[in-house]
Amino acid sequence: MRAMQIHRIVSLIDEDEPLVAMDLPVPEPARDEVLIRVHACGVCHTELDEIEGRTPPHVLPVTPGHEVVGTVALLGSDVTAHRIGDRVGVGWIHHSSGREDENLAPEFVATGRDADGGYAEYMTVPAAYAVPIPASLTDEQAAPLLCAGAIGYRALRLTGLENGQRLGLTGFGGSAHIVLQLARHRFPDSTVAVFARDDRSRAFATSLGADWVGDTTERCPWPLHAVIDTTPAWTPVVEALANLVPGGRLVINAIRKEDTDKTALLDLSYHEHLWLEREIKSVANITLADIAEFLPLAARIPIRPQVEVYPLADANRALVALKREPVRGAKVLIV
Numbered sequence: 001m002r003a004m005q006i007h008r009i010v011s012l013i014d015e016d017e018p019l020v021a022m023d024l025p026v027p028e029p030a031r032d033e034v035l036i037r038v039h040a041c042g043v044c045h046t047e048l049d050e051i052e053g054r055t056p057p058h059v060l061p062v063t064p065g066h067e068v069v070g071t072v073a074l075l076g077s078d079v080t081a082h083r084i085g086d087r088v089g090v091g092w093i094h095h096s097s098g099r100e101d102e103n104l105a106p107e108f109v110a111t112g113r114d115a116d117g118g119y120a121e122y123m124t125v126p127a128a129y130a131v132p133i134p135a136s137l138t139d140e141q142a143a144p145l146l147c148a149g150a151i152g153y154r155a156l157r158l159t160g161l162e163n164g165q166r167l168g169l170t171g172f173g174g175s176a177h178i179v180l181q182l183a184r185h186r187f188p189d190s191t192v193a194v195f196a197r198d199d200r201s202r203a204f205a206t207s208l209g210a211d212w213v214g215d216t217t218e219r220c221p222w223p224l225h226a227v228i229d230t231t232p233a234w235t236p237v238v239e240a241l242a243n244l245v246p247g248g249r250l251v252i253n254a255i256r257k258e259d260t261d262k263t264a265l266l267d268l269s270y271h272e273h274l275w276l277e278r279e280i281k282s283v284a285n286i287t288l289a290d291i292a293e294f295l296p297l298a299a300r301i302p303i304r305p306q307v308e309v310y311p312l313a314d315a316n317r318a319l320v321a322l323k324r325e326p327v328r329g330a331k332v333l334i335v
Contacts, residue, residue, distance in 0.1 A: 001120055002022075002023065003022045004019040004020070004021055004120070004313075005064075006019060006064055013324075018320075020061070029074055029079075031076045031079075032079065033125060034125060036072060036123050037070050039070045039335060040142075041118035041119055041312075041332070041333045042332050043065075043319060043322055044067060046112075048323055055256050062112070065117035068090040069146070070087070071086065089130070089131050089133050089142055090118065090129060090131070090146065091147050091150055092285060093109075094114065094117075096287075101287075108285055110285070132295075134295055134296055136299045137299055143330075144307065145294065147175075150286055150290045151253060155175075155253040158249075161183075166191045166225050167191070167224065167226055169193070169194045169210075170240050171230040172327075173201075176230045185303075192210050193222075194214075195240070197215065204306075217235070224245065225245055227249075229250060234261050241280070246276035247278065249278070250278070250280045250281070253283045306330065315333055
């Protein structure tokens with residue numbers, strides 16, 4: 001089978017081809033696993049964190065990709081919950097403890113980092129972690145929902161927001177543009193503000209119904225009850241705290257932060273940014289329940305991610321664009 005693999009840790013500022021094209025054997029599913037024939041796989045910022053070493057794979061080489069949509073091609077001997085031909089998805093959680101807090105468990109195994117993922121024609125996963133895809137979603141629409149969407153769903157829940165309270169989104173890429181659509185459905189009376197560093201992203205947010213848009217460093221005209229940060233940078237964290245009401249909450253939806261602007265933390269003022277019981281909460285990984293709850297909801301709303309598609313062979317081009325260019329929606333590989 002064809003696959004694109006990480007063989008070494010490199011900087012995507014300097015390297016145009018971080019992945020290596022490989023011809024590999026089709027994997028055999030274990031007794032509790034299914035073999036998935038991959039149709040599409042989303043391209044996530046976490047792949048950049050893997051390639052550049054902020055959350056490096058434990059063993060190299062590895063096949064990245066954790067927004068996977070495909071059909072069941074083969075069943076392990078103990079699998080009864082799926083049939084051959086079922087359309088399923090796999091997110092960042094490849095498998096874990098099965099407990100409510102499985103996203104925090106030491107048993108957590110990440111798809112595309114700790115186990116081979118979806119930048120390939122086939123992959124295996126425990127059957128319990130292969131989630132049915134609603135029929136109304138195309139492969140390309142469903143792929144970003146498996147991480148960018150589902151982790152955004154978790155982040156929105158962690159804000160504790162109530163209908164009518166004001167929400168901010170800082171950064172407007174693959175996850176935030178889905179969260180905006182979700183927030184409009186769940187909190188129809190809430191004002192949504194978007195902070196983004198470039199004109200194209202701000203215009204995109206306006207087109208999706210944001211009530212106010214501004215640069216990352218601007219102050220919203222109304223203090224916000226919660227802000228979700230989806231950026232790889234530190235400046236938006238400091239600036240978001242200054243936009244919160246007393247008792248407001250910043251939810252950081254990022255697995256890692258880059259060090260490029262870490263000096264922004266020197267501008268952190270206890271009085272301006274943290275006092276009056278403002279909170280910071282991080283989002284750590286994702287649970288099976290997050291994905292299983294969010295996908296049917298996304299189909300009903302309906303949420304329709306904006307996607308740019310690439311063939312699998314152009315995975316390097318998609319990753320380099322994600323690193324170096326303004327993001328509009330999500331990128332998806334067609335396998």
